[in-house]
Amino acid sequence: MSINWIHNFPFFSIFLAMLGGILTALLNDGKKALRLNQLITLIVAILSLCLLLNVTANNESFTFMMGHFPAPWGNELRAGPLEALMAFVFSILMFLTVTGGQREIFSDVVSDKVKYFFIMINLIFGSILALIYTNDVFTAYVFIEINTIASCAVVMAKGHGRSIIASIHYLIMSSLGSGLFLIGLCLLYDITGHLLMPNIQEQLILLSRSGEYALPLTVVCGLVFIGLAIKSALFPFHTMLPNAYDNSTSAGAGILSGLVLKSYIILILKFIFQVFSLEVIQALKIENVLFVFGIVGMIMGSIYAFREVRIKKMLAYSSVAQIGYIFMGFGIGNMAGFTASCFHILAHAATKTLLFVSAGSLIETNGGKTGIRDLQGAGRLNPFAGVAYSVGALSMVGIPLFAGFASKYYFALSAAGGKLQLSIVLTALAVSMILNAIYFIPTVISIWSKPEGEIKPKAEPTFSFKCVCVAFMMINFILGIFFQPIIAVIEQGLRLLG
Amino acid sequence: MAKLPKGGLSRFVAWVNGEEVVDDLKHGHHKEKKTKAKYLPHLTMEQRLLGYRILGVLICSIFVLILLATVSKLPTFGSPNNPASNEVVERYIESGIEETGAINLVAGMILDYRAFDTFGESNVLFLAVISVVMLLKRDRNNFDEDDEKILNEDIDLDDEDDNIILKRFTMIIFPLITLYGVYVILNGHLSPGGGFSGGAIIGAGLILFDTAFGQSAVRKFFNFKRFTYISVGCLLTYCACKSYSFFTGANHLENIIPKGIPGNILSGGLILPLNICVGLIVACTMYGFYALFTRGEI
Amino acid sequence: MEHLMHNYYEAAAVILFGIGFMNLLLQSNLIKKFIGLNIMDTAVYLFLAAKGFIYGRVAPIVTSGEAVIERFVNPVPSGLVLTGIVVSVSVTAFSLALIIRLYKVYHTFDMDEIMKLAREEEKREY
Numbered sequence: 010m011s012i013n014w015i016h017n018f019p020f021f022s023i024f025l026a027m028l029g030g031i032l033t034a035l036l037n038d039g040k041k042a043l044r045l046n047q048l049i050t051l052i053v054a055i056l057s058l059c060l061l062l063n064v065t066a067n068n069e070s071f072t073f074m075m076g077h078f079p080a081p082w083g084n085e086l087r088a089g090p091l092e093a094l095m096a097f098v099f100s101i102l103m104f105l106t107v108t109g110g111q112r113e114i115f116s117d118v119v120s121d122k123v124k125y126f127f128i129m130i131n132l133i134f135g136s137i138l139a140l141i142y143t144n145d146v147f148t149a150y151v152f153i154e155i156n157t158i159a160s161c162a163v164v165m166a167k168g169h170g171r172s173i174i175a176s177i178h179y180l181i182m183s184s185l186g187s188g189l190f191l192i193g194l195c196l197l198y199d200i201t202g203h204l205l206m207p208n209i210q211e212q213l214i215l216l217s218r219s220g221e222y223a224l225p226l227t228v229v230c231g232l233v234f235i236g237l238a239i240k241s242a243l244f245p246f247h248t249m250l251p252n253a254y255d256n257s258t259s260a261g262a263g264i265l266s267g268l269v270l271k272s273y274i275i276l277i278l279k280f281i282f283q284v285f286s287l288e289v290i291q292a293l294k295i296e297n298v299l300f301v302f303g304i305v306g307m308i309m310g311s312i313y314a315f316r317e318v319r320i321k322k323m324l325a326y327s328s329v330a331q332i333g334y335i336f337m338g339f340g341i342g343n344m345a346g347f348t349a350s351c352f353h354i355l356a357h358a359a360t361k362t363l364l365f366v367s368a369g370s371l372i373e374t375n376g377g378k379t380g381i382r383d384l385q386g387a388g389r390l391n392p393f394a395g396v397a398y399s400v401g402a403l404s405m406v407g408i409p410l411f412a413g414f415a416s417k418y419y420f421a422l423s424a425a426g427g428k429l430q431l432s433i434v435l436t437a438l439a440v441s442m443i444l445n446a447i448y449f450i451p452t453v454i455s456i457w458s459k460p461e462g463e464i465k466p467k468a469e470p471t472f473s474f475k476c477v478c479v480a481f482m483m484i485n486f487i488l489g490i491f492f493q494p495i496i497a498v499i500e501q502g503l504r505l506l507g
Numbered sequence: 508m509a510k511l512p513k514g515g516l517s518r519f520v521a522w523v524n525g526e527e528v529v530d531d532l533k534h535g536h537h538k539e540k541k542t543k544a545k546y547l548p549h550l551t552m553e554q555r556l557l558g559y560r561i562l563g564v565l566i567c568s569i570f571v572l573i574l575l576a577t578v579s580k581l582p583t584f585g586s587p588n589n590p591a592s593n594e595v596v597e598r599y600i601e602s603g604i605e606e607t608g609a610i611n612l613v614a615g616m617i618l619d620y621r622a623f624d625t626f627g628e629s630n631v632l633f634l635a636v637i638s639v640v641m642l643l644k645r646d647r648n649n650f651d652e653d654d655e656k657i658l659n660e661d662i663d664l665d666d667e668d669d670n671i672i673l674k675r676f677t678m679i680i681f682p683l684i685t686l687y688g689v690y691v692i693l694n695g696h697l698s699p700g701g702g703f704s705g706g707a708i709i710g711a712g713l714i715l716f717d718t719a720f721g722q723s724a725v726r727k728f729f730n731f732k733r734f735t736y737i738s739v740g741c742l743l744t745y746c747a748c749k750s751y752s753f754f755t756g757a758n759h760l761e762n763i764i765p766k767g768i769p770g771n772i773l774s775g776g777l778i779l780p781l782n783i784c785v786g787l788i789v790a791c792t793m794y795g796f797y798a799l800f801t802r803g804e805i
Numbered sequence: 806m807e808h809l810m811h812n813y814y815e816a817a818a819v820i821l822f823g824i825g826f827m828n829l830l831l832q833s834n835l836i837k838k839f840i841g842l843n844i845m846d847t848a849v850y851l852f853l854a855a856k857g858f859i860y861g862r863v864a865p866i867v868t869s870g871e872a873v874i875e876r877f878v879n880p881v882p883s884g885l886v887l888t889g890i891v892v893s894v895s896v897t898a899f900s901l902a903l904i905i906r907l908y909k910v911y912h913t914f915d916m917d918e919i920m921k922l923a924r925e926e927e928k929r930e931y
Contacts, residue, residue, distance in 0.1 A: 032739070032743075082599070083621065139627070151631065162899075168648040188845045191846075202590035212590070225580055587860075600877050613866075625888065632891055
């Protein structure tokens with residue numbers, strides 16, 4: 010019996026990450042915990058790359074039995090090109106974020122609790138991988154809860170009063186979302202009798218055609234989507250983000266904003282394709298609701314962002330706006346829209362982590378104050394972080410050659426469903442591009458302008474920080490220039506997902 | 508915050524620099540007006556709060572009504588023809604004993620058929636205790652001289668109290684509780700119970716012991732180092748057993764763990780070791796929560 | 806309507822869920838908020854437990870006789886409830902630890918007052 014090792018890679022990735030979290034509790038030094046975390050993310054990145062090359066070459070999407078029993082009796086994982094691509098990019102970004110933000114972690118978190126912080130980071134990583142690869146809705150719920158508790162622990166890592174308030178606010182909003190998702194799951198189990206996604210899908214197609222249990226089906230859709238939308242901070246449910254990102258470490262904020270929110274969005278994508286098939290979604294008109302909320306989120310997020318004077322809060326509201334883009338892409342409803350959204354998930358993850366890490370370094374250079382005005386001249390004292398921040402800002406605005414432009418271009422291309430939709434999408438894209446420029450460009454000008462007041466010492470970034478900045482910028486350029494093959498992989502993945 | 512002339516260009520420059528513009532009199536007036544709300548300015552603060560409360564209750568009542576309407580359309584309670592009674596349940600009940608070796612079919616289901624969920628759940632418990640340690644264990648942020656003084660006073664008061672009834676009774680009951688907990692864990696696959704309930708029982712026994720004899724007595728056999736080693740060790744054993752099971756299962760390799768005769772304690776394949784691991788983790792976690800919440804250290 | 810009366814366990818579970826949800830959202834006292842979270846989760850377990858029951862059958866522990874499907878209730882919801890209870894306990898423990906830390910710093914349990922104190926603190930720093 011020959012073992013197909015490559016098919017075991019998703020299972021290895023999840024278990025390695027969880028094992029890393031557990032083993033970190035035995036270490037007694039923060040530095041060793043950091044090295045273990047970096048090692049694990051690198052190994053998972055290599056495994057995901059091999060998996061990605063293999064599944065795209067074979068054009069297959071396989072399921073992996075967790076145990077001796079196939080679906081619907083046992084648990085399963087499912088991996089295809091899209092999942093492998095997401096896992097690969099997320100592991101690289103997590104490695105870079107943790108390495109780039111390590112100075113702030115070691116200085117701001119109490120020294121004997123640094124290893125607990127790394128346990129949380131490892132478990133967040135493990136649960137993101139589990140949410141990407143899962144094929145079972147109850148496993149998704151358990152790992153959502155792991156994600157929630159670990160994220161709130163990362164938010165309160167600094168230990169002062171305001172970070173604890175931010176953490177409790179984040180926990181309350183996340184629990185609301187999880188509660189709605191849980192009752193949606195229970196109702197879904199009640200009307201279909203299955204917990205594995207392919208089996209639920211079969212039953213739902215039968216139910217939707219026969220018209221039985223029509224009201225419960227609509228309510229279940231609503232509960233599941235509202236619950237997951239609350240957790241991924243779609244527009245009216247975004248209030249937990251600004252305080253949380255303002256009061257946590259930069260690496261923590263980068264991981265939460267760039268990776269954790271995206272894992273819930275990927276779960277929504279899996280629900281759309283693998284649980285409620287596109288047929289059922291279109292029959293229930295869910296995509297129009299997502300479209301409207303996406304557009305409102307895009308505009309309102311940008312409006313709130315430009316009223317902020319503190320840089321991390323501004324980046325938080327900018328995340329709200331970008332999540333609005335992704336939901337607008339889901340709402341457009343055709344394959345091109347979903348492809349554009351998936352590409353934007355990658356582009357935003359790469360850019361936001363870059364922005365948070367470089368902003369953290371700039372704040373540290375100018376003495377720890379987070380106001381935009383206080384960052385004046387920080388770029389001249391810390392050129393690596395300044396250039397990195399500028400690249401990130403230009404990408405967010407949507408200048409060609411950067412990652413943000415490719416995703417906005419694809420959003421415009423995908424809005425082919427009728428004149429009304431096309432005009433709304435193009436107007437919203439144009440307005441939000443202008444708003445993005447209005448709040449990002451002043452920060453870039455501020456960091457490169459002449460510093461006033463006393464001369465501060467030039468920052469001494471470590472060699473690893475310089476490498477991290479260069480790597481982030483390279484990823485941004487690769488996503489911006491070589492987007493065609495990535496889009497092809499995403500399209501192949503979505504076709505195999507559906 | 509600089510005071511700037513009201514010219515448009517200088518306001519724009521100031522705003523680009525992130526400064527707040529403070530006009531002299533006009534802004535003062537604006538500030539006063541800001542405390543009055545934009546909508547319905549004739550209501551007072553209490554009336555506004557009452558309005559929010561009523562609106563909130565209304566929204567939640569609508570939510571409950573929608574859910575009640577859904578419940579009225581769901582499958583009938585207690586009927587054997589529910590969608591949930593399908594081939595999944597059939598195989599769990601009819602082939603459960605041969606395939607898992609456990610008589611308690613629920614234990615067989617959560618530790619064999621759907622073991623990945625239980626793995627995630629053990630991690631949630633571990634994660635919770637680590638985050639409570641992060642928050643409440645004494646360090647320079649959350650413990651100062653006042654807290655230390657209060658804690659020392661509490662310890663002195665406890666030592667002064669004789670508490671003969673509590674101490675004698677605990678000396679009799681604590682071994683019985685621990686024995687019962689061990690019984691529930693070991694019989695998890697043969698009768699109602701299992702790792703979670705048994706672990707909670709043992710944890711409760713430890714808490715009783717701590718209340719009667721003080722933390723220094725518990726420290727003699729259970730301190731923070733042992734707590735970490737037991738939790739991490741059990742979780743690693745669980746991880747190793749389940750990795751073996753998932754790896755052999757997915758790659759269609761032979762599973763060499765014997766299933767035993769159903770009805771014996773040594774049966775059920777890996778279910779007995781897994782129950783023991785889970786029981787120990789839960790016992791440590793329950794006692795850990797109690798110790799951290801009362802005293803800030805285990 | 807009478808179907809609702811027949812499904813009374815699920816109806817009670819859903820009403821409790823709504824009450825718990827309302828408390829989590831609207832209460833200003835932190836401890837009451839998290840009691841609301843517990844009520845919400847417990848309501849879901851009641852719902853799941855009701856889902857498994859079938860009239861005339863016993864718990865799925867095969868002590869004697871044959872293991873046929875007509876003798877036992879559905880074991881799947883019981884397993885889901887077991888997992889759910891542990892998750893709920895973990896979230897409650899974490900939230901209570903956060904509340905204790907908040908009380909040490911701000912000396913109040915009221916969320917609105919804490920936000921007000923925090924905003925004043927922020928203003929003083931700037």
